[in-house]
Amino acid sequence: MGASPTLISSVQRAFRLLEAASAHENGAPAKQLARETGLPLGTAYHLLRTLVHDGYLRKLDDGGFVLGDRLQSLHSGGLGQTMIGRVRPALSALRDELSSAAYLTLYEDGEIRVSEIVDGPRAPRVDLWVGFEDAGHATALGKAVLRELDDEERKDYLSRHTLNDLTPHTVTTAVELVRRLETASLAPAMTDLEEYALGTVCVAVPVHSGSMLGSIGVSMPRSRLDRLDEIRDRLVPTAGRITRTLSLTM
Template identity: 75%
Template sequence: MRLPLRYGPALTVQHVDAAASREGARLACVVCSAHAGRMGAHDGGPTLITSVQRALRLLEAVSAHENGAPAKKLARETGLPLGTAYHLLRTLVHDGYIRKLDDGGFVLGDKLQTLHTTGRGQVLLSRVRPTLAALRDELATAAYLTFYEEGEIRVAEIVDGPQAPRVDLWVGFEDAGHATALGKSVLRELDDASRKDYLSRHPLADLTPRTITSRPELLRRLDSSPVAPAVTDMEEYALGTVCVAVPVHNGDTLGSLGVSLRADRLSRLEEILARLIPAASRVTRGLSLTI
């Protein structure tokens, strides 16, 4: 059967059926969208993704079973259809958020531990950041916080401002522990084995004419700082800039708190130490609080 048209080619029944199907699908989408809009309007809340909520419920259920739980049990506890639970569990396993045991049970994966560690670090930094900001404002200097992690000295936070610019970290900080007050403060606190390990992996590069490039001389100065517990960097990392740092501790965590300033402001060293040491104590207390 063919339906004649006044203009253009003939339209077959198959064409009509296909067009009707497309129009029906379009109308269904419109109805669904309108329904979703009404739902949002009725509850007044944000648009929520159900699949995300289901995945999170599964994660919570998995976390309640230290030795793992099978998919059927997790589906029952979360009220999810078994097929849905299987699909979500498979996705979570693929992305590392949960792990499937040999016996078929599911436990939390390494990715969650990474998220926990990162989140814990963010919380700790949020606690100590006000102390760094106060130090910056009191001394008109940029303030820095480092941590010794996995054998490296890493900058965790810098708080600066227009009147307290940070030093240009033109050389990777992890490779310049011998030339910065922040790095030397950490090295001074390390035991001999850890100190030797760090220095064996990081050559004493000559960054400025004032950089200490002799290991025996560096060790001698670390152990005999005239401003202990603080240490200084006298234009050893960047010409025109000096730094002062003191250690911070929290259990197994070691780090340093320091400030940088122009070399012509070094006459304020006593004032800086008077502010820096109490600030380090406040940072240590902030890091020691449990989360």
């Protein structure tokens, strides 16, 4: 049985919105995107909210919409896509064992981008209300990557990114962020203790493949804060196996 006409038309409208948003590097508001695509404003709002929720678009502070981390990851291609395919089973295992959403980020073209999320009904993902490209300083996944960069690369990254105050716990100065990266008690694991979103904590560790750098991690409710050591002890060997597998097969 084929897809219904209603579903097909919804997909087509979503693609039109993505195409329109891609033409505005600095973002465009919903009304403008609705006008450019010829969609009723209500329909455009509904589809835009869905695309933001799924990570294909990102909503800026001024209300404009730009392409999101998940869509940009589709362009990584080559080694990046191969890496994702080989990491996904490990992410699924982490999700099932720890009852936590599991994530992969890759450091590409000087940006930290979410490349894969494995979640489920018992392991919901964190609401990506701010794109990871603008929140590396506030996420365990981002900090796990930043800790691995050399001084020059890290300074370059920090010079291009504002350390936005996302919650009352977010570190917003480069000096303090670097200090915490270098003195992390769970290193090489990094944590996000409600720095990206209130009520959520995360643990992440780096993964490597040649010149490719990324991180894997999990998110969970704050109520599981006492399990950080246990989760680190699960993530570190998983990252080691991923790194060895990629090094042997690429």
